[in-house]
Amino acid sequence: MHIGEFAKRSGISERMLRYYESRGVLTPRRSDAGYRQYSEADLQQATLVRQLNEAGLKLDSVALLLPCLVDDAPHFDPCDRVRATLANELSALDQKLDALQQSRARLARLVDQVKNAV
Amino acid sequence: MHIGEFAKRSGISERMLRYYESRGVLTPRRSDAGYRQYSEADLQQATLVRQLNEAGLKLDSVALLLPCLVDDAPHFDPCDRVRATLANELSALDQKLDALQQSRARLARLVDQVKNAV
DNA sequence: ATTGACCTTAACAGCACTGTCAGGCCGCAG
DNA sequence: CTGCGGCCTGACAGTGCTGTTAAGGTCAAT
Numbered sequence: 001m002h003i004g005e006f007a008k009r010s011g012i013s014e015r016m017l018r019y020y021e022s023r024g025v026l027t028p029r030r031s032d033a034g035y036r037q038y039s040e041a042d043l044q045q046a047t048l049v050r051q052l053n054e055a056g057l058k059l060d061s062v063a064l065l066l067p068c069l070v071d072d073a074p075h076f077d078p079c080d081r082v083r084a085t086l087a088n089e090l091s092a093l094d095q096k097l098d099a100l101q102q103s104r105a106r107l108a109r110l111v112d113q114v115k116n117a118v
Numbered sequence: 119m120h121i122g123e124f125a126k127r128s129g130i131s132e133r134m135l136r137y138y139e140s141r142g143v144l145t146p147r148r149s150d151a152g153y154r155q156y157s158e159a160d161l162q163q164a165t166l167v168r169q170l171n172e173a174g175l176k177l178d179s180v181a182l183l184l185p186c187l188v189d190d191a192p193h194f195d196p197c198d199r200v201r202a203t204l205a206n207e208l209s210a211l212d213q214k215l216d217a218l219q220q221s222r223a224r225l226a227r228l229v230d231q232v233k234n235a236v
Numbered sequence: 237a238t239t240g241a242c243c244t245t246a247a248c249a250g251c252a253c254t255g256t257c258a259g260g261c262c263g264c265a266g
Numbered sequence: 267c268t269g270c271g272g273c274c275t276g277a278c279a280g281t282g283c284t285g286t287t288a289a290g291g292t293c294a295a296t
Contacts, residue, residue, distance in 0.1 A: 004242065015284060018245090033292055035243055054214070055221035056174075058282070065225070093222050096172070100215050103173035107183070122272065133254060136275090141252095151262055153273060176252070 006038040010046045017046070023059040025049045025066060056096055121146075124156040128164045135164070141177040143167045143184060174214055 006028075007014045020026040021036070026046055029037040038046075045066070052062045124146075125132045138144040139154070144164055147155040156164075163184070170180045 002243070013284075014243095015286085019283075031243095031292095033243080034245095035292080051217055052221050052224075053283090055217040057221065090222070090225050093218060093225065096174075097215070097218050097222060099169055099173040100218060103170050103175065104212065104215060106170075120273070131254080132273090133256085137253075149262095151273085152275095153262080171253095 001038050003036045003038065006036075006042070006046075010043055010050075012046055012050060020046065020049060020059070024063045025059050056093065119156050121154045121156065124154075124160070124164075128161055128168075130164055130168060138164070138167060138177070142181045143177050174210075 001009070003014050003017055006012075007017060010017075012020075017026065017036075021028070026042060026049055028039070028042055031037055049059075049062055049066070052065070053059060057065075119127075121132050121135055124130075125135060128135075130138075135144065135154075139146070144160060144167055146157070146160055149155055167177070167180055167184070170183070171177060175183075
């Protein structure tokens with residue numbers, strides 16, 4: 001499918017799809033005329049990319065991890081190469097998770113206070 | 119204390135402290151000469167701001183919430199005013215938390231695979 | 237062949253954040 | 267009073283992401 005339909009189905013703007021491609025995290029085939037041709041597999045990958053990105057991973061990191069995540073039987077050559085990166089991302093993720101949970105708790109408590117005060 | 123010492127003690131760069139001030143999330147007193155004079159209370163507040171910000175809240179949102187978080191006995195007038203904002207931030211936070219946890223699990227699983235493959 | 241919807245790239249623009257640097261003021265030590 | 271270190275503001279830079287717009291090619295249908 002072309003980018004317009006794909007954007008609707010994935011919920012990702014055309015702008016961001018092109019950006020994803022420029023960052024090497026989603027590279028659809030091209031028609032003879034140069035039109036991007038997205039597949040069903042691209043749909044899953046796009047969603048995965050979006051989720052990882054929204055979770056705080058930069059697209060560069062996503063690009064590194066992607067080869068390890070797409071295959072059902074992962075090949076570890078590239079994974080091994082980026083293991084350090086991976087570990088860093090993971091601990092950064094944990095840290096962010098902690099901060100996020102603390103903030104969440106704080107805000108939730110605040111919401112409760114507001115509600116009870118009414 | 120002046121900004122240099124405060125930066126060291128808080129672990130926040132002078133640049134970011136000035137930025138915080140420009141965004142209205144940390145407003146130290148000024149000496150006659152215009153020097154920023156940070157207090158111990160500012161230290162707590164700066165840490166709070168940093169935590170909330172690192173957790174994904176924009177400084178605008180932090181600025182809105184701050185009046186509700188600083189006092190021991192919160193006054194609800196401003197809180198009431200920003201309750202909708204608060205709720206939105208909270209659900210956004212939950213969403214982010216979910217994404218983050220999913221990513222974390224995915225990455226952790228990946229790390230395990232890599233480790234076991236060696 | 238023309239039209240209109242859809243696609244292409246390239247560029248400008250903006251936000252949020254962060255570093256750095258320049259030009260200048262302040263304040264204390266010598 | 268001179269110097270030096272610290273502070274001030276303002277501006278430029280750069281990254282990551284995102285929207286918008288301009289100029290132009292493609293395609294299906296009329």
